[in-house]
Each structure stands twice: as structure tokens, then as C-alpha cells.
Amino acid sequence: xxxxxxxxxxxxxxxxxxxxxxxxxxxxxxxxxxxxxxxxxxxxxxxxxxxxxxxxxxxxxxxxxxxxxxxxxxxxxxxxxxxxxxxxxxxxxxxxxxxxxxxxxxxxxxxxxx
Amino acid sequence: xxxxxxxxxxxxxxxxxxxxxxxxxxxxxxxxxxxxxxxxxxxxxxxxxxxxxxxxxxxxxxxxxxxxxxxxxxxxxxxxxxxxxxxxxxxxxxxxxxxxxxxxxxxxxxxxxxxxxx
Numbered sequence: 001x002x003x004x005x006x007x008x009x010x011x012x013x014x015x016x017x018x019x020x021x022x023x024x025x026x027x028x029x030x031x032x033x034x035x036x037x038x039x040x041x042x043x044x045x046x047x048x049x050x051x052x053x054x055x056x057x058x059x060x061x062x063x064x065x066x067x068x069x070x071x072x073x074x075x076x077x078x079x080x081x082x083x084x085x086x087x088x089x090x091x092x093x094x095x096x097x098x099x100x101x102x103x104x105x106x107x108x109x110x111x112x113x114x
Numbered sequence: 115x116x117x118x119x120x121x122x123x124x125x126x127x128x129x130x131x132x133x134x135x136x137x138x139x140x141x142x143x144x145x146x147x148x149x150x151x152x153x154x155x156x157x158x159x160x161x162x163x164x165x166x167x168x169x170x171x172x173x174x175x176x177x178x179x180x181x182x183x184x185x186x187x188x189x190x191x192x193x194x195x196x197x198x199x200x201x202x203x204x205x206x207x208x209x210x211x212x213x214x215x216x217x218x219x220x221x222x223x224x225x226x227x228x229x230x231x232x
Contacts (some may be wrong), residue, residue, distance in 0.1 A: 001169045035220065036228075045223035091156065093221070095210075102147075102208075102221050104157040 002026065004092050006105035013082045014113050020067070021108045023092030028108040029053075031097030034075040036066065039089040039107070048090075052077055053097075082112045116141055120207050120224025124165045127197055127231050133194045135227045137207030142187035147221075148180070155173040157206065197231045204228050 005024045011020035024036065036048040050064045051059045059066040067076040079086055092105040119139040127133050137146060141146045145164060149157040160180055161171040169182040194201055223230040 037221075037223075042207075043151075043226035043228055045206060045208075045221075047220055047222065047228070050220060075219045095221075099164075101159055102157075 002019075002105075003103035004094055004105035006092055006108050008081075008108045009106070010109045010111070012111050012113055013079075013086075015084060016081055018078060018080045019082055019110065021075065021079070021090050021110065023075045023105060025075060025108050027073075027093050027094065027096055029096045031096045033097075034066070034068070035093040035095070035102070036064070036075075036077045037091045037093060037104075038086075039091060041088070046093070049077065062112060079110075084112050084114060087112045115121055115220070116143065116222040118207055118226060120211060120225040121224055122227055125227040125230070127229065129231055130151065131197055132193055133197065133229060134191050134209070135205055137190045137192070137224055139188045139209055144187070144208040145210065146184065146190045147210075148190075148192045149206040149208060151204040151206060151226075153202070160192070160205075163192075174229050177217050184220045194229065197229075199231045202231045203230055 003026055032053045034051045038046045038048055049059050049061045049064045049066050051068045058068050063080045065078045089107045089109050091107045093102045095102050119138045121136050121161050143207040145162050148160040150160050151157050160175045161183040163169045163182045165184045165187050179195055181193045205227045208221050210221050
């Protein structure tokens with residue numbers, strides 16, 4: 001089974017609007033971390049936000065927030081006030097507590113329309 | 115947070131040749147990771163580079179094709195050997211840093227090496 005599932009291959013959003021990128025995960029571990037990364041066309045991977053499995057509050061980092069629903073095993077990324085520079089691939093990832101490997105989803109390509 | 119310098123940033127290589135990618139970290143880290151990202155795909159872990167021991171390879175990746183060196187705690191190389199067009203990918207070096215509890219670490223990535231084999 002896939003550890004990380006991103007069901008939206010491509011998304012479009014109007015500039016200044018908010019957008020939600022979906023991510024569901026699969027693990028039997030009680031301790032794990034969930035991450036979102038941005039990959040612009042240049043290829044680098046940029047860390048955006050982190051949510052620990054024991055965190056009771058949703059993580060926020062500037063315009064990024066993570067909608068963490070533990071019972072549903074979802075960790076959706078919300079980008080508020082979209083900017084043209086937000087156009088990129090976005091990857092959801094998970095690290096299980098006992099391991100060192102990061103599992104990545106297949107990514108969502110976000111295009112911000114002026 | 116760790117700062118990673120990876121080079122080259124891109125290269126175009128002839129099939130049958132080899133390319134060595136370098137990864138330098140600005141702090142000492144126990145493990146370094148090498149990922150491959152094929153066009154339009156997600157990241158796939160190739161191997162974990164441990165200082166002082168052989169790298170640990172994931173299923174589908176072998177040392178003869180992707181030899182790895184880890185001479186110290188801040189540096190690693192990945193070689194893509196006997197290249198074919200199927201090896202055209204982005205190769206990314208990564209380290210983990212931070213965290214005061216298990217799972218609370220972040221993966222930092224180098225800028226990536228965009229390899230095209232012709």
C-alpha cells in the first residue's frame with residue numbers, strides 16, 4: 001500500500017485566493033511526522049511545514065497551514081493568498097517514528113493564475 | 115538548519131559514461147540520503163550513506179550501478195555508472211536535522227543534479 005497518497009496531479013488557483021492540496025497517509029506507527037515540500041522548476045526541494053503526530057494544533061508557517069485530521073489520516077496543505085511564485089510541484093511526505101526514510105507522495109502541480 | 119551544496123547542478127552525458135555527484139553539508143551529520151526523481155515522478159530513495167561503513171541500498175538499486183562514498187561526516191558522493199538514457203533524472207542529496215522527539219526531524223535537500231543522458 002502507498003504510504004502517501006496525493007490524488008490531485010494538477011491544481012489551478014487564482015492569484016490571492018486560497019488553495020488546499022490533499023494528502024492522505026498510511027502508517028501503523030503512533031509516532032510519525034508529516035511534511036510538505038515545494039519543488040519549483042529549478043528542481044530544489046524546499047521545506048514548507050511540519051506536523052508531528054502528537055501535535056494537537058494544526059501547524060502554521062506564514063501563508064502555509066496544515067489541516068491535520070488524524071482519525072482520517074489526512075494532512076492537507078492550505079496556501080492562503082496565493083502568489084505567482086507559488087506555482088510549483090508540492091510533495092507531501094512522512095517519516096515514521098522508528099525509521100529514517102522519508103516517504104513521498106507523487107506530488108501536485110500547482111499553477112497560480114494572474 | 116543544515117545547508118547542503120550539491121554539484122554539478124546539471125549535466126548532459128554520453129551513454130556508457132559515468133558521472134559523480136558531490137554533496138557537501140555545512141554541519142556533521144550521521145546519515146546522508148540519495149534520492150532519484152525520474153521525470154514527472156516522485157522521489158525514490160536510492161541509498162543511505164553512512165560514515166565509516168558501506169551504504170545501504172534500497173530494493174532495485176545496486177552498488178555497482180550507484181557506488182557511494184562517505185569519507186567523513188560532511189561529504190558524500192554518488193556515482194551513476196555506465197549511464198543509459200533511462201538514468202536521466204534529478205538526483206538529490208538529503209540530510210536530516212533537528213527534532214527533540216522521534217519523528218520530529220526535517221529533511222534538507224541539496225539543489226539537485228539534473229542529469230540528461232544522450
